[in-house]
Amino acid sequence: MLQDVAARRPPPGIPASAIDPFSLDFLRNPHPAHEALREAGPVVWLERYGAYAAARHAEVRQILNDPATFCSSRGVGLSDFQREKPWRPPSLVLERDPPEHDRARAVLNRALSATVMRSLRARFAEAAEELAETLARKGRFDAIAECAEVYPMMVMPDAVGLSKEGREHLLPYAATVFNMFGPDNELRRAAVAQMAPHVEWISAQCKREALADNGIGAMIHAGADAGEVTRQEAELLVRSLLSAGFDTTVHGLGAAMRSLAENPDQFAALRADPSKARAAFEEAVRLETPVQTFFRTTTRDVELGGATIGEGEKVLMLLGAANRDPRKWPDPDRYDIDRPTSGHVAFGGGVHMCVGQLLARLEGETLLAALARSFARIEPDGEAAPLLNNTLRGWTRLPVRVTAA
Numbered sequence: 001m002l003q004d005v006a007a008r009r010p011p012p013g014i015p016a017s018a019i020d021p022f023s024l025d026f027l028r029n030p031h032p033a034h035e036a037l038r039e040a041g042p043v044v045w046l047e048r049y050g051a052y053a054a055a056r057h058a059e060v061r062q063i064l065n066d067p068a069t070f071c072s073s074r075g076v077g078l079s080d081f082q083r084e085k086p087w088r089p090p091s092l093v094l095e096r097d098p099p100e101h102d103r104a105r106a107v108l109n110r111a112l113s114a115t116v117m118r119s120l121r122a123r124f125a126e127a128a129e130e131l132a133e134t135l136a137r138k139g140r141f142d143a144i145a146e147c148a149e150v151y152p153m154m155v156m157p158d159a160v161g162l163s164k165e166g167r168e169h170l171l172p173y174a175a176t177v178f179n180m181f182g183p184d185n186e187l188r189r190a191a192v193a194q195m196a197p198h199v200e201w202i203s204a205q206c207k208r209e210a211l212a213d214n215g216i217g218a219m220i221h222a223g224a225d226a227g228e229v230t231r232q233e234a235e236l237l238v239r240s241l242l243s244a245g246f247d248t249t250v251h252g253l254g255a256a257m258r259s260l261a262e263n264p265d266q267f268a269a270l271r272a273d274p275s276k277a278r279a280a281f282e283e284a285v286r287l288e289t290p291v292q293t294f295f296r297t298t299t300r301d302v303e304l305g306g307a308t309i310g311e312g313e314k315v316l317m318l319l320g321a322a323n324r325d326p327r328k329w330p331d332p333d334r335y336d337i338d339r340p341t342s343g344h345v346a347f348g349g350g351v352h353m354c355v356g357q358l359l360a361r362l363e364g365e366t367l368l369a370a371l372a373r374s375f376a377r378i379e380p381d382g383e384a385a386p387l388l389n390n391t392l393r394g395w396t397r398l399p400v401r402v403t404a405a
């Protein structure tokens, strides 16, 4: 198998790279390798995996906007579902193509609509204020364990309508899902070794009977009552929500707290005008891109970056690299809450663009606005520890010190 991959050669004109985007060194600090991949060319051959990679904004956009050519139904991880059995039944949205994708997507669109967000806002804002006040009194805390993980867990399980029992499975399950998109490396093998209890709990919570009758979960099941999807499909759509709706925002909020702590001028600008909270969150997800990568699989010969790629090839989109591409972003490594962030790919793009983006932004906006009102200052208070995950970028430890407002 490994020999197979090593024997494969890129077509003429496509630069080859020995970089491993799933190695621990890469994941610890992806920026130098992102730059090397962007500068190597518009498309690069990853020797280690026998797959292509796109690290520039223009090519990532092209891929996102052409789901018929760059399909999701063969898996959005390295594994090709045409050749390998998926580790769980494929997602009805993430791992499907139009037109089948669209019917399931419509159910999630409604459950995560602006109307639903309006009904959640007051409770989210209240929880954010409560947490921010507690942390302001505390003075020193870990921005991940005591804030970025706490806030989503204060509001999301209740919004979904989950049972009070077993919520501790949510974050480990999501970390597992995101490790499983990667190659067969030590992170993925460790994920496999511990997944069973998380998978079991999650799958039980997807049932209509397990969900409160007034939450987002019940709204998804209402799509089955209306005949838009089957009961079993509704369960899989709840699974999508539980896969994508927790760890992602933990690391989005963590990224925002890190960026604000490291850029006191930007925190001061946010304090001066808390209505910038939404922009501060958006710029943080551009800069740190919690979901770093997804693959697509080509369905035909296609030209990408001036080269022709054959059918049935895996193409890695380096979303985090695209979000710092100097061809697109002036001073790309700078955290600037006044920057126009439109066009970033932290939520993907095209037909698959994050269906939960309004919910993510609601969490980001309400939490950052509350922090801006409760803290006079926030600064780093020791070394941050990077999260090591095949797909997610974030921190497992982020000590900060704050002064109460």
Ligand code: 4MI
Pocket: 091, 092, 093, 094, 095, 177, 239, 240, 241, 243, 244, 248, 291
């Ligand atoms: C973008 S993160 C993500 C999205 C969807 C699913 C999992 C992760 C899913 O299971 O549908």
